[in-house]
Amino acid sequence: MKRLLTAISLLALTSLPALADPVKIGMITTLSGPPGYLGEQIRDGFQLAVEKEGGKLGGVDVEVVxxxxxxxxGNGLQIADKFMNEEGIKLITGIVFSNVAGAAVPEIVDNGAIYISPNAGPSNLAGASCNKNYFVVSWQNDALHEATGVAAKKLGYKTAVALAPNYQAGKDSIAGFKREFGGEVTEIYTALDQTDFASEMAQIRAAAPDVVFQFHPGGLGIAFLKQYQQAGLLGQIPMVLSEPSLDSVILGAVGDAAIGIKGTTHWAADFDNEASKELVSAWKAKYPDRPLTTYGQQGYDTARLIASAFAKTGGVDDMDALQAALKEANFDSTRGNFAFGNNQHPVQDWFLTEVVAGADGKPEIKTVEKLREAAGDIYAAECKM
Amino acid sequence: MILVIEQILNGLQFGVMLFLLAAGLTLIFGIMGVINLAHGSLYMIGAYAGTWVAMETGSFWIGIPAALVAAALTGFAIETLVIRRLYTRDHLDQVLATFGLILIFNQSVTLIFGRQPLFTSLPGFFEGSVEIIPGLPYPTYRLLIIAVGLLVALGLYFLINRTRIGMLVRAGATNRDMVRALGVDIRLLYTIVFGLGALLAGLAGFMAAPILAVQVGMGEQILLVTFVVVVIGGVGSIRGAFVAGILLGVSDTLLRAFLPGLLRQVMTGPEADALGVGIASTGIYLLMVIVLLFRPKGLFPVGS
Incomplete structure (x- = not known):
């Protein structure tokens, strides 16, 4: 009897690790410095989806590193190597900034791991160098700002000053805006670590355009809008913004002055679908003091996509099956319509938004109308996959 | 023409901010011989403490003493607990220790305030802009910054040149060992100087808060330029810090504002922008190289 018990307990011991060993998902993201809240939102949105399933995604136990x-x-690349070589992680996500993605993503996909972007979608990875192991859940950088170009054109503006930091995503943003706007555009490039825009304000005033388009994510966007207001330009020259320059944290920082600013987005907190409502209420319950931004939504959607694939494959043991399951995008996105194009970037709808005074008197982002339907990106055609 | 004037004002405002930071740094470096990388953290602490108090009390003005006190107290603490042990060590040890302080302060602020930037609103009068000459509205608050910066410069001038403590500071910058040999309590002098530097950094941080986002790591963004100001001005020289601060502020702003436009006259758009932005962002370092070539000890060298 004793021997039998020992045998059973031994058996239990050997089979236990197989049950309890969770699938590791690597998350490389920006948590420090001024744009730290972007990574924080992505991380917490992702974790919210994991917690909703009680530590699982698609029925599979996961551990998010x-x-x-x-x-x-350089750090991004180093972390990616560490994840793959030391921790044996095969599924990585989380990168906020395109310059970090540009360094880390090729290394990850070349090593046979899968990378799913919850934010950055740089043009140089979307076209000819697309890869079957590389997915983007958020948007392709250009597409994000093409929608803003569409909006500016629709609102009847003819001339624009476009400002963006001098790095890949900044160049993509102005390229995307110009492509759909069609009017005359003066381009001004800023530095990625620049927080004082006084000189740019003077240039905008001198150029006196119909509209200002600017792409400054995170803390940069807060500084830009506040200084735009202090320079007395806010009531003078209207602004249309893409979602990274007008997230709900930036809105909170700028306050009432932001009312009336037009923007474009792929998702807003007032979306009327089940998945979105579920996310918004779960976020409010968990983080009552922190507004939910599109970054949090993107992190959440990324986790939901992974869950849909894990439900099919049961984990990362068969990478080809996982890749195929991810490509189906068989999940209820919080943004409504969602599919992957042939370069595995989203094909989705874009919306016009406006900042209005909310019920509690604080400004909030309200969805006005649909601008584009099932829009992909122009680089998809160059992708041979 | 109006654009040029506005850009010069912008440069002036950036310049006085640099001066407020550089004044403390140059004294600490010149008199105590300590490279204090954590100076940017004092700037951040001033911004956070002042902004937090201003948010809680609803008054921008109460934020000012809060910022000054918080930064000065932190400065005293850093000096007594860490820097005092490093006077005799070489610069590498000081850099390591103060770099460690940066990490500690950034992490502590993240723990206390979170990663989302803080924000203040200005008192009504300073929200908007005033028309200083016809056709040129300029943000009132930036004018206030310029005024405060110039007042501080004047105050420091009197403090350094007309008071007993200023005399000791000047003597300390010229020859530390002689001051000590004459029986001056050099430890007290060091603590006062460090506290004064911290105070100015805190003031700069709080003044910058309504314009920039108050966020973790804000000090490191401006610290590098501040060191350039100290080097160009001459280590230990307040006058040098003032002249170099204004010089750098104005030239950096003008380069960024006008160089891409000028290059566009001779080149095609995107290339001109790329080159213009590139040169403009290295402009201040170029200026430093040129100054050091002709005046290796900076514009206003102190001592021998």
Whole structure:
């Protein structure tokens, strides 16, 4: 009897690790410095989806390993190597900034791991160098700003000053805006670590355009809008913004002055679908003091996509099956319509938004109308996959 | 023309901010011989403490003493607990220790305030802009910054040149060992100087808060330029810090504002922008190289 018990307990011991060993998902993201809240939102949105399933995604136990890249491409690459070589992680996500993605993503996909972007969608990875192991859940950088170009054109503006930091996503943003706007555009490039825009304000005033388009994510966007207001330009020259320049944290910082600003987005907190409502209420319950931004939504959607694939494959043992399951995008996105194009970037709808005074008197982002339907990106055609 | 004037004002405002930071740094470096990388953290602490108090009390003005006190107290603490042990060590040890302080302060602020930036609103009068000459509205608050910066410069001038403590500071910058040999309590002098530097950094941080986002790591963004100001001005020289601060502020702003436009006259758009932004962002370092070539000890060298 004793021997039988021992045998049973031994058996239990050997089979236990197989049950309890969770699938590790690597998250490289920007948590420190001024744009730290972007990574924080992505991480917490992702974790919210994991917690909703009680530590699982698609019925599979997962462990999310988070590391901070500090907005340094070199760090991102190093963390990716560590994840793959030391921790044996095969599924990585989380990068906020395109310059970090540009360094880390090729290394990850070349090593046979899968990378799913919850934010950055740089043009140089979307076209000819697309890869079957590389997915983007958020948007392709250009597409994000093409929608804003569509909006500016629709609102009847003819001339624009476009400002963006001098790095890949900044160049993509102005290229995307110009492509759909069609009017005359004066381009001004800023530095990615620049927080004082006084000189740019003077240039905008001198150029006196119909509209200002600017792409400044995170803390940069707060500084830009506040200074735009202090320079007395806010009531003078209207602004249309893409979602990274007008997230709900930026809105909170700028306050009432932001009322009336038009923007474009792929998702807003007032979306009327089940998945979105579920996310918004779960976030409010967990983080009552922190507004939910599109970054949090993107992190959440990324986790939901992974869950849909895990439900089919049961984990990362068969990478080809996982890749195929991810490509189906068989999940209820919080943004409504969602599919992957042939370069595995989203094909989705874009919306016009406006900042209005909410019920509690604080400004909030309200969805006005649909601007584009099932829009992909122009680089998809160059992708041979 | 109006654009040029506005850009010069912008440069002036950036310049006085640099001066407020550089004044403390140059004294600490010149008199105590300590490279204090954590100076940017004092700037951040001033911004956070002042902004937090301003948010809680609803008054921007109460934020000012809060910022000054918080930064000065932190400065005293850093000096007594860490820097005091490093006077005799070489610069590498000081850099390591103060770099460690940066990490500690950044992490502590993240723990206390979170990663989302803080924000203040200005008192109504300073929200908007005033028309200083016809056709040129300029943000009132930036004018206030310029005024405060110039007042501080004047105050420091009197403090350094007209008071007993200023005399000791000047003597300390010229020859530390002689001051000590004459029986001056050099430890007290060091603590006062460090506290004064911290105070100015805190003031700069709080003044910058309504314009920039108050966020973790804000000090490191401006610290590098501040070191350039110290080097160009001459280590230990307040006058040098003032002249170099204004010089750098104005030239950096003008380069960024006008160089891409000028290059566009001779080149095609995107290339001109790329080159213009590139040169403009290295402009201040170029200026430093040129100054050091002709005046290796900076514009206003102190001592021998």
């Amino acid at each position: 988070v590391e901070d890249d500090g907005l340094k491409p």
